[in-house]
Amino acid sequence: MKTKVYYFEDKNINEEAIDEAATVIRQGGTVIFPTETVYGLGANALDEKSVSRIFEAKGRPSDNPLIVHISNYDMLLYCIGEPLSEKAQKLMAFFWPGPLTIIFKKSKAIPKEVTAGLDTVAIRMPDDEIALGLIEKSGVPIAAPSANISGKPSPTAPEHVIADMDGKVDVILCSRGTRVGVESTVIDISEDTPVVLRPGGVTLEELRKVLGDVETDKGLEPGSIPKSPGMKYTHYAPKAPMAIIRGDEAKVRGKILELASKDRDRGLKVGILTVDEDKDSYPGYSVISIGSRRDSAQAAHNLFNALREFDKLEVDTIYAEAISEEYLGLAVMNRMKKAAGFNIIEV
Ligand code: TXA
Numbered sequence: 001m002k003t004k005v006y007y008f009e010d011k012n013i014n015e016e017a018i019d020e021a022a023t024v025i026r027q028g029g030t031v032i033f034p035t036e037t038v039y040g041l042g043a044n045a046l047d048e049k050s051v052s053r054i055f056e057a058k059g060r061p062s063d064n065p066l067i068v069h070i071s072n073y074d075m076l077l078y079c080i081g082e083p084l085s086e087k088a089q090k091l092m093a094f095f096w097p098g099p100l101t102i103i104f105k106k107s108k109a110i111p112k113e114v115t116a117g118l119d120t121v122a123i124r125m126p127d128d129e130i131a132l133g134l135i136e137k138s139g140v141p142i143a144a145p146s147a148n149i150s151g152k153p154s155p156t157a158p159e160h161v162i163a164d165m166d167g168k169v170d171v172i173l174c175s176r177g178t179r180v181g182v183e184s185t186v187i188d189i190s191e192d193t194p195v196v197l198r199p200g201g202v203t204l205e206e207l208r209k210v211l212g213d214v215e216t217d218k219g220l221e222p223g224s225i226p227k228s229p230g231m232k233y234t235h236y237a238p239k240a241p242m243a244i245i246r247g248d249e250a251k252v253r254g255k256i257l258e259l260a261s262k263d264r265d266r267g268l269k270v271g272i273l274t275v276d277e278d279k280d281s282y283p284g285y286s287v288i289s290i291g292s293r294r295d296s297a298q299a300a301h302n303l304f305n306a307l308r309e310f311d312k313l314e315v316d317t318i319y320a321e322a323i324s325e326e327y328l329g330l331a332v333m334n335r336m337k338k339a340a341g342f343n344i345i346e347v
C-alpha cells in the first residue's frame with residue numbers, strides 16, 4: 001500500500017493534511033498521528049472493519065484491546081455505558097488532555113473488536129494539537145495503539161514510525177519527537193481503591209494527590225496475570241538480549257564491567273544502557289545514556305529511542321542500569337523490565 005507522509009515542522013501545522021487524514025479516517029482507513037506520549041496508529045473506533053486494519057498493520061494479537069482517543073466530552077459520553085463517577089470527573093479535570101487512560105463500562109457504540117470482547121473500554125484525551133485536530137475533524141473517536149510493529153519499542157520520533165509502518169497505513173502525520181516518551185498510564189477506577197494497570201505518563205504520586213489511595217496491579221510483576229491484557233506480551237524488546245543490573249550504584253557499575261568484559265572476550269559487541277553520571281565508566285563499549293539519574297522525565301523521554309539505537313548499533317547483548325522507581329521511573333522501569341524479559345540481576 002502507498003503511504004502518504006506529511007511532516008510538520010514545529011508549530012507549522014498543515015490544516016489541509018489534517019483534513020485529508022480526517023477524511024481517510026471517516027472512509028475507514030488508517031492514520032498515524034503524534035500524541036504527547038508516543039505515536040498512535042488510528043482508525044474509526046466505531047467501525048469494526050476499520051479497526052481490524054490496525055491489528056493487521058501492526059501484527060497485533062486481537063485479544064489485546066485498544067485505547068479510544070477522544071477530543072471532546074460528547075464523544076466520551078457516546079462511548080461509555082455508565083454515568084460519569086466523581087472519581088472519573090476528578091481525573092479528567094486534573095489530567096485531560098494528557099497521558100491518562102481511564103477504563104469505563106463501554107456503550108453499544110463501541111464494537112467488541114476494539115475492546116477484545118471486554119465490556120469495558122479504555123479512553124483518553126491526548127494532549128497534542130495534531131491529534132486533537134484530527135479527532136475533531138474526523139468527528140468520530142479514534143482507536144489507536146502505539147504505532148510500532150507489535151513487540152517493538154513504541155515510536156517516539158518520525159523516523160521510528162517510518163521504519164516500522166511505511167507502506168502499511170494510508171497516512172502518516174508526523175511532527176517532532178514526542179514530549180513524554182512513554183505511553184499513557186492506564187487506570188481502573190471501578191473498585192473502591194483505584195488500580196494502575198499500566199504505569200505511564202501520569203505518575204502514581206500525582207494520582208495519589210488527587211485520589212488518595214491508589215494501588216498498582218499486582219499482575220505487573222512476573223509470574224502473575226495482569227488485568228490489562230496488553231501487559232502480558234513481551235514488548236519494547238530490542239533485538240539483543242538485555243539484563244538489568246540493580247542495587248548499590250558502585251556495585252552495579254562493577255557488575256556491568258565484569259559481565260561486559262567477559263562478553264567482549266568472547267567476541268561479543270556489548271551495549272550498555274546507563275545514566276549521564278555513569279556514562280564515562282564504560283570506555284570501549286557501546287554506551288547510551290538516558291539522561292541524569294535525578295531526572296526520570298528525561299529517562300522516559302529517551303528510553304524507547306535508546307532501545308532502538310541498540311538495534312542500529314547491532315550489539316549482541318545489553319546491560320542496563322536500573323533507575324529509581326519514583327515518579328516517571330516507575331513507567332521507565334516497567335518498560336525496561338519488559339524489554340529485558342524480567343531478567344534482573346541484583347547486586
Ligand atoms: O499513550 C498511549 O496510551 C498510546 C497513545 C497512542 O495513546 N497508546 C498505547 O496503546 O499505548 P497500546 O495499544 O499500545 O496500549 C494499550 C494498553 C494495553 O496494555 C491494553 O491491554 C490496555 O491499554 N487496555 C485497553 N483497553 C483495556 C481495557 N478495556 N481494560 C484493561 N486494559 C485495557
Ligand code: MG
Nearest residue numbers: 145146154183
Ligand atoms: Mg503498545
